[in-house]
Amino acid sequence: MATIFIDNIPYTVKDGRNLLHACLSLGFDIPYFCWHPALHSVGACRQCAVKQFRDEKDTRGKIVMSCMTPAAEGTRISINDPDVKRFRRSVIEWLMTNHPHDCPVCDEGGECHLQDMTVMTGHDYRRFRFRKRTHRNQYLGPLVNHEMNRCIQCYRCVRFYRDYAGGRDLDVFASHNRVYFGRHADGLLQSEFSGNLVEVCPTGVFTDKTLKEHYTRKWDLQTAPTVCVHCGLGCNTISGERYGSVRRIINRYNRDVNGYFICDRGRFGYGFVNSGERIRTPLIRRSKSGEMGPVSREDALKHLEGILYFGARVIGIGSPRASLESNFSLMTLVGQEHFYAGISEQEQSLIDRIVDILSRGPAPAASLKDAEEADAVLVLGEDITNSAPRLSLSLRQAALNKPMETARKMRIPEWNDTAVRTALQGRRGPFFVAATAATKLDEIASGVLHAAPDDIARFGFSVAREVDGNAPDVLLSAEMTALAGAAADALKNAERPLVVAGMGCGSEAVIQAAAQAAWALCGTGKKARLLFIVPECNTLGLGLMTRRGIGAAVKAVAEGGGDTVIVMENDLFRRADETKVKEFFRGFKQVIVIDHVRTATTGHADVLLPSCAFAESQGTYVSSEGRAQRSFKVCMPEGDMRESWRWITDMAEIAGRPEGKTWRNIDHVVKALAGLMPVFAGIEHAAPQAGFRMTGLRIPRQPHRASGRAAISANVNVHEPKPPVDSDSAFSFSMEGYEGMPPPELIQRYWSPGWNSVQALNKFQEEVAGPLRGGDPGVRLLQPGPLEVPAYFREIPPSFRQREDSWLLVPLYHIFGSEELSVFSPVIAGISPEPYIGIGDQDMKRLGVNEGDAVAVTLPGYSRVFPVKKTAGLPEGIAGMPAGLPSAGWTGLPAWAGIVKKVLHKEEDRHA
Amino acid sequence: MLTDDERREIEREVENCVNRREACVEALKVIQRSRGWVADDQLRGLSDILDMTPEELDSVATFYPLIFRRPVGRHVILICDSVSCWVMGYEDLLRHLKSSLGIGLGGTTTDGRFTFLPVACLGACDRAPAMMVDDELHTDLTREKIDDILRRYP
Amino acid sequence: MAERPLTGDIRPGVMPDISAYESAGGYEALRKAVSGMSPEDVRKAVTDSNLRGRGGAGFPTGQKWSFVPPGEAASLQKYFIVNADEMEPGTFKDRLLLECNPHQVIEGAILGAYAIGAGRAYIFLRWEYRLAERRLREAMAEAMEKNYLGKNILGSGFSLELRIHTSAGRYICGEETALLNAMEGRRAIPRAKPPFPQVCGLWGRPTIVNNTETAANIPPIIRNGPSWFHGLSLTEDAGTKLYGVSGRVKRPGVWELPMGTTIRELLEGHAGGMREEYRFRGVIPGGASTDFLVEEHLDVKMDYGSVQKAGSRLGTGMMIILDDRTCPVGMVHSIIRFMARESCGWCTPCREGLPWLEKILNALETGDGRPSDIELLEEHTRLLGPGNTYCALAPGAVEPLQSGLRFFREDFERHIREKRCPWR
């Protein structure tokens, strides 16, 4: 702690801060541009100037940049000194010499940091009378829009994109007042985090192109806190809606989870909510072969009465992409013994293993923040950038932790960003990656292994053995042994070692090996953490609820048959082989499907009920960290769409179950679940309940400037329509309500007087870049168990053996394409890959194929032809196939497959 | 793409460097020496050798006025426009050069003979006004002397 | 004639070679240092000599060297860099040394490297100095051959690799931290200080950057000792200085003279006075980024302290003369145009402020000036002052403007009143 004097009043600030950080944290308004709480200080924009005085007697003082000056003990500054106010106003005046006056047509207008700072500094009169410089804009792909004339050269874009996120295709060109930020040539930005430019840029240079398609001003958006549904990390987001469609998603700060940034899948994948594939009305099949016809909700329920009669044998299939509440209500309806997770057998065994490991301890699950703070990292079997993108961003920062010691030795404060980077000279901390193919994180790794899943596991076990001689021994090649030794040394020497693995390469052994390595480290007294990547937003939550996947369901049906199956928010054709799923459905008289988008499964429904996407539903999701987080509805579902749990509660009523009457809002479901299953006891505290009020008021989803609400239907009726009532949460669907700061779980937008841009977030934090006031949202469900190291896994898989006639086909992940829901967004579909077979250099020769040639792939019950794509890093004897692409069908990888070169007919003709 | 000679010369340059990036300005100059300017295509070729993306290279290349990212004439005239030369009659010479070349600063004559650019103080202030044509420095310029000099560059 | 340790042996039109240099005592200092002096001894000699940097800022060289961390960090790779970028308008002193006395610059670099324990040294040379590059390369080859450079220099165990980096333009490259970025193959943007290059410089290692003239002063200091160096000067600031004059004088040029020679002596004595039909109006004493001095200052001694007291800076010691037939507004305009173009584009005041000034001055020159322009110009000379910008480019850029407005205000006002440049 240090005492500093601001305009002669003493304040206590934390050690090691710069003045800007300290003053903003104390609640002072100092304007700034180039500084960013996650990107730190570079001193370029000169906007954050304050006057510094040597001592009490010094009355002249000198202008310093607050972002570049330590808040050291006894520092005396003035924020209000007239000279420095004048200077700050001049900085804006300079920036405005070239900034266009296009706020009315600028997407940033109304939430623009430059607008805010202009008002804050008081620059209001134009003295520059000459021409402005102009630039040409670039096409940067369908996600991010570029409008260079608005640039104020704060350098944040390149600092985020390059220094922070590791992108290399955005840079700054030219010099003096012609500097230009863009790409070498037009084209899609290659970074998975390009969308953050939208928030990082303080003006309208980089804006959300998907928002542009259906543009709405911030003050016309109805917003609510949501949790991203596109992977298992559970990033916090704010979704904005208008007139029934989701318009955009921005980051919602949660220091423990995503901090300031999310990935492009999370930001731009929302289009599925608005897509033409939405199911909007209940549909019923009149006879087994007949067409589906729309019915009203009442008729649908009446129809269900005939199906859900007393004594009917009904099973329920839940979903890892549905909320805990929806899953639990289905489980309650059909009874625990008839409820299945509906994930593939492989997924089920992997998640079971993960749940066991994380609940047992001693290595606790790591949050994203823990990951970012790790000082040595071992990654086993995951292409993180594509399977859990936000985590890769955290790990990129983690890689700097160890080298940071160099800077510390030179007494360079961590916030002095350019100096730190100069001192580090691109050095990266201990970071070891073992994956089936090349991954983007390889470039920051100190050691890389590309191997078959079994060998990755063996490598992990070997690291464990190197750490603790009591762990079972593994015989590896000399090269791998050396690598394992290096990794083990690095992890042992670290303060906060982290082991990352997951369900990505489909190997239980890899998961065990990761646990083994972490346990071995714990045994040496290290606070090692584990992070298991799970594919979907509630995979872990569902894994905590049931251990029975689709395999168990199929078995149960085969044994006892059934009358009705209720499939909720799950496309079983993504879980198992097509013929198997079809056969499964044939086993029932009635197939009831509740979902929000059309999938292969909805095509098999006899009764299809429209559920709500995340934007229209409230629910709790458990992230890979075991953190239960509540997501709220942004808007009311249209027409007959209902949240799955509501459909099921209706069914419960039909079936005469008590819940049908008692579950009137979601809190009742939450309470029942928390009461029934101890592991979920915490979820009641994941967010305030429906009855929560601030000074007696609800929290408005609309900003109090929401325009034209009464005018929307003025041609029909000048009376304002009554806003819908939200029975599930403390939010209102109107602009009336509590205007102050809501509790952290209920932050629906960032705004504070004078701060209209996202940077208003500063006001919501206890300390800038620190925890949110009131704590960061979410409740961790998995408490570390006993601290002693459990018995080591002794079953180690044999090493991978290449086969003559078949190939081990492994899944390859793509940020755009592998995930189910985002692909329903046309913009994401447009940048997803077409199916291909990935083959390494050597094997392409062996097969006699070139890139683009066709190969036939055969697996049991599966035979398709795909083009070949050269894929770096794939070891010999291993081929890859993109995971999850809808057009490729289910393959259940990894698996042995036949691959042969296929001469296409056309070519045959040509040769003939 | 780059010629073998260019590659060799660049690799030689790289050998003496602490890391590959260090060689980038020199490498750009190698290309420029053999071709007059650096086209996108060569930038991409260089990008492979130096392990820098085209963006990273271009970011450096466009920072410098003496790396030409657009085609230039057979000869490049760099006229010093800094203060000593200005005092000694730069403006008159500029007018003269503009009219005899038929182009302004930044221009290239239609016959592709000259590109005409301003340059920072050439450190020849005691012999001002001064200019460089290609590698050669010309000082104590007058209108007549300039006519004479231009004739020497076909 | 006074002693001229930097240029005394330069013979006009004679190509310098190593034997000529040696026979005049060249490389004796190196021999002396590596055989009998520890690096500390060399550092001490330079400190005692009170040599101040000749690159413009005048920072004491020995003190700068002393910031290179001792102890554990001493074993780190370190670098010694000779700044031969010389792009300050009106400045052409380093060129003389580089072209005509390259061995002395090289010997200075070797001694500097020895003193701080650097294994690698660079000469950062502007591209346009083609002749200088040729002569430096020849000289380096000669020095290599004689084992003044390379492995195990003169059997002392000390090795040094010397390399030339030729730039591709941009004045900012001469700023010592921008120079480091330029050498690393990055955009030549200055770096934040602290940390200073002496601690975290090239490739993050301890680095010394010294001006060419500074480096060339080291061998004679080592050879003849600090007190000899003090004796060369007429004032407190030791040594000789390369002074130059350009503009409408009879004999523009550069001369090595005792530190503290007066402006009058330079102008009237060495440069031969003003040309016929021209009268003296003012002088920018030390390269384009120093304040004007006028008639009343002619007897000011050209040393760091005296020029500062007179309201300007010694800078590079290279004077640019303003005569009575040249427009002071135009002269300032030329400087500001240069500075606006050479701004690196990193910090706002310089990147946006200088082009604005340029536009205003251009408006004045073309008859579009407005009365409020003077106030804007004046305001900017304060707003772009030291500390307000990221590096010293912009504060230097506005010095001639600031003093121009003071000494030649009437000229500025006339431009506005008459809506034209009275000199055109």
Ligand SMILES: Cc1cc2nc3c(=O)[nH]c(=O)nc-3n(C[C@H](O)[C@H](O)[C@H](O)COP(=O)(O)O)c2cc1C
């Ligand atoms: C914009 C700018 C340009 C500079 N250009 C040069 C230069 O060309 N040569 C030089 O020696 N110093 C130049 N300097 C000064 C250097 O930053 C540095 O102070 C000097 O090289 C140190 O050498 P010295 O201590 O021997 O004087 C420049 C400074 C600035 C701010």
Ligand code: SF4
């Ligand atoms: S003052 Fe600022 S913009 Fe100007 S050269 Fe220095 S850092 Fe660059």
Ligand code: FES
């Ligand atoms: S925020 Fe401090 S200089 Fe930009």
